[in-house]
Amino acid sequence: MTEQQTAPAPPPSTSGTPLVEMRNINVAFGGVHAVRDVTIDLFPGEVVGLVGGNGAGKSTLTKVLSGAQVADSGEILISGQHASIANPRDAKAYGIECIYQTLALADNLDAPANLFLGRELTTRIGNLDDDQMEDATRKVMGRLNPNFKRFTTPVRSLSGGQRQAVAIARAVYFNAKILIMDEPTAALGPAETAQVRNLVRQLKSDGIGILLISHDIHDVYDLADRVSVMYHGQIVDTVRKEAVSTDDILGMIILGKKPGDVTEKELEELELRG
Amino acid sequence: MTEVAGTAPEPVAGPTRPSIGDLIRATEVDLRQFGMVLALVAIWVALGIVRPGILQPVNFITFSVQAAGIGVLATGMVLVIVSRNIDLSVGSVVGVIGMCYAVMMADVFPATIGVGHPLAWIIALVAGIILGVAIGAYQGFLIAYVGIPSFVVTLSGLFLFRGLTWQLSGGTTVAPNDPTFNLIGGGPEGSLGGIWAWLLGAVLCVAVVALMVNSRRTKRKYGFPLRPMWAEVLVAGISVGVILAGVYVSNAYHWPAGLATAYAADHGIAEPPGGLVIESGIPMPLLIVGAVTLVMTFLATRRRYGRDVFAYGGNPMAAELAGIRTRWTIMKTFIIMGVLCAISAAIASARLNGGTLDLGQGYELYVIAAAVIGGTTFEGGVGSIPGAILGALVMQSLQYGLGFLGMNSPQINMVLAVVVIIVVGLDAWNRRRAR
Numbered sequence: 001m002t003e004q005q006t007a008p009a010p011p012p013s014t015s016g017t018p019l020v021e022m023r024n025i026n027v028a029f030g031g032v033h034a035v036r037d038v039t040i041d042l043f044p045g046e047v048v049g050l051v052g053g054n055g056a057g058k059s060t061l062t063k064v065l066s067g068a069q070v071a072d073s074g075e076i077l078i079s080g081q082h083a084s085i086a087n088p089r090d091a092k093a094y095g096i097e098c099i100y101q102t103l104a105l106a107d108n109l110d111a112p113a114n115l116f117l118g119r120e121l122t123t124r125i126g127n128l129d130d131d132q133m134e135d136a137t138r139k140v141m142g143r144l145n146p147n148f149k150r151f152t153t154p155v156r157s158l159s160g161g162q163r164q165a166v167a168i169a170r171a172v173y174f175n176a177k178i179l180i181m182d183e184p185t186a187a188l189g190p191a192e193t194a195q196v197r198n199l200v201r202q203l204k205s206d207g208i209g210i211l212l213i214s215h216d217i218h219d220v221y222d223l224a225d226r227v228s229v230m231y232h233g234q235i236v237d238t239v240r241k242e243a244v245s246t247d248d249i250l251g252m253i254i255l256g257k258k259p260g261d262v263t264e265k266e267l268e269e270l271e272l273r274g
Numbered sequence: 275m276t277e278v279a280g281t282a283p284e285p286v287a288g289p290t291r292p293s294i295g296d297l298i299r300a301t302e303v304d305l306r307q308f309g310m311v312l313a314l315v316a317i318w319v320a321l322g323i324v325r326p327g328i329l330q331p332v333n334f335i336t337f338s339v340q341a342a343g344i345g346v347l348a349t350g351m352v353l354v355i356v357s358r359n360i361d362l363s364v365g366s367v368v369g370v371i372g373m374c375y376a377v378m379m380a381d382v383f384p385a386t387i388g389v390g391h392p393l394a395w396i397i398a399l400v401a402g403i404i405l406g407v408a409i410g411a412y413q414g415f416l417i418a419y420v421g422i423p424s425f426v427v428t429l430s431g432l433f434l435f436r437g438l439t440w441q442l443s444g445g446t447t448v449a450p451n452d453p454t455f456n457l458i459g460g461g462p463e464g465s466l467g468g469i470w471a472w473l474l475g476a477v478l479c480v481a482v483v484a485l486m487v488n489s490r491r492t493k494r495k496y497g498f499p500l501r502p503m504w505a506e507v508l509v510a511g512i513s514v515g516v517i518l519a520g521v522y523v524s525n526a527y528h529w530p531a532g533l534a535t536a537y538a539a540d541h542g543i544a545e546p547p548g549g550l551v552i553e554s555g556i557p558m559p560l561l562i563v564g565a566v567t568l569v570m571t572f573l574a575t576r577r578r579y580g581r582d583v584f585a586y587g588g589n590p591m592a593a594e595l596a597g598i599r600t601r602w603t604i605m606k607t608f609i610i611m612g613v614l615c616a617i618s619a620a621i622a623s624a625r626l627n628g629g630t631l632d633l634g635q636g637y638e639l640y641v642i643a644a645a646v647i648g649g650t651t652f653e654g655g656v657g658s659i660p661g662a663i664l665g666a667l668v669m670q671s672l673q674y675g676l677g678f679l680g681m682n683s684p685q686i687n688m689v690l691a692v693v694v695i696i697v698v699g700l701d702a703w704n705r706r707r708a709r
Contacts, residue, residue, distance in 0.1 A: 068595060089597035098595065106588035108655035109581075117585055118596035120578055127576045135496045 017080040019044050019209040020065065020178055025074035027060050034060040035071070036233040042178065042209040047200065048238075049224030050213045052253055056230040058213045062180045065211070066098045067091035078178075092119075095177035099167045099184050107156040111148075111166045112137040114155055115173060140169045144199060161192030168199050171208075179203060179210045185219055197223060217246050231256030301505040306649050306701075310664040314671060321675040328678050331527035335557060339460050339625075341670035342559035343368075343618045347637060348644040348662035349570040350614040353580075353607050355645055356587040358654035359417060359424035361611055363431030364618075364641055367409055368634030370435040371402045371619040376448035376629025379455060395455040402616040409435070410612025414605035432638070439631060449628025459624030460557030462529045467555025474556070475521035479514045486510055524560075525553040559621045563663070566617065571659045573610075583607060588655030643690065644669055647697045669693075 018041040027035040063069035067088040112133040145165040185193040229236040229252040457464035529552040538545040574580035586593040648665030650657030
């Protein structure tokens, strides 16, 4: 929480044991092969951007990790250990938290109720301890967004950035090790997007591994250490950010080919389109 | 701390005089429910002006006992609607459980434990509650785990359980109930009278004040904003006043002279000149509806289950992703509804001294209307149990009052129909304006 964000941090190490490894994951809906033999990994303190067009399989892949979707085959390793994730509760037990564009909050409940949803603090006899939850929420939000004051109104009345801060506070409070962010800035204005980006850097420096899904190439290019591109359910390539340009990534998203494999003709078509 | 973008300096607030709106907000009272209390008072004041004779303790007791059966069910219907479901079967479930009570007491008990056994009412009630749990589990399972829409499942239940009522009874009224059971329905002997009513009132007053003091103490411990002291005292004072007024009204109604004379003769009491005066007190159905309201409010606001119900209603996907067992939550809600049907059936059948084929018929519509008038919305996630009780009281006040004025029941139903539309329309308009 100091002014260190201007100094570029060295890229996190990608040797040793990854925080998450998803190996040979397959998911099919009826005849549609949404995710086909996908293998990706994520290291502590690293942001991996997951990009691809609509229907490329990004969301389905992350749902497998968050427990919202069970894979047909494949294996998940957390810190090198085999993990079985059948539902969102299992995922949370492994320290996996998710932040979604819209799906994450119950609009009719206040910020503390949302932060603790499914994991409420209770008194000894099992009653909800709303005061303790509010107190904890005030402390976490005080770190993330000191201007946040509306702890007892339904989150419906909050701005997009404030709502996203509540979702992020959830991950912070429960000491997430692995964070999945699905289009975290899609519904936000420029100032709020900047806020969320700052939060992502802060979480990254705490050693959290972040899987970032975004349509916004600039979001990804700005925050990610590595970028994995998906095309029709498969990984086209995973590249270090420094090794490629945003145009290279765009080419992979649209054509589904590595930069070296793209022919002159395709490049011309791409430029015509772009 | 890094300065976060978009920070504006707080506008400096001058010492302005608080408006009436600010003062009401300071009490942290739910404005919608406050408005309903005002509406309730307005209805009775209007009735009192048109027919001063209606403002008697006996009328207040009768009307609230009539509202009790609906009120008990409405507390559960709130949770059903909040979780984006509906239960159309409650009337028929009340019918079939009521008939079970009657068959047990009229046919089974006389041949086994005898009439007037002190445990008769408990055995009957427990059996009814078990039946209610079974029916709720059956419907809840189909809705939550099989995935059939609640409208369809409970519409089928509406026919199924009314049909079962006929099958059970052989197509006739079954009577009489055990006399111990009939006390559940109220009446002079089924009431908590005189000193006991005052004692209960006192306990409730102490509990209300203790809860408020405790809540303030915790808030202070955490350093949260507190209600101003005058607001605390005002809310506490009004609560205590309402409780004591209720006890006073219920005790102001005395046993009918004939019944008191018979009681005196039975207990060897020499009747004083002018007749024995026995204060009637709080009828059993009101005690039941009060207890049900407390328990259901507690479940809805202080327990995980209630939080899960409201979260699911607000955003089913978010609830699922938060790791809530949403299917089990929905099934539990219907099981609770079944238990409440058993309680409501006990009140209704005890008042009739038996089981009739049409017991509970049409309840579903009154119950849903009470919940909706009380602020429960069909978009899900919004609803209040005390609100639903107020809704039941408003509806029953109109029904009773208009009947007292000489309207017949089809006319009264038309008035209620208009009232439901006005209340819900105002709500919708209010929400759109607030957005």
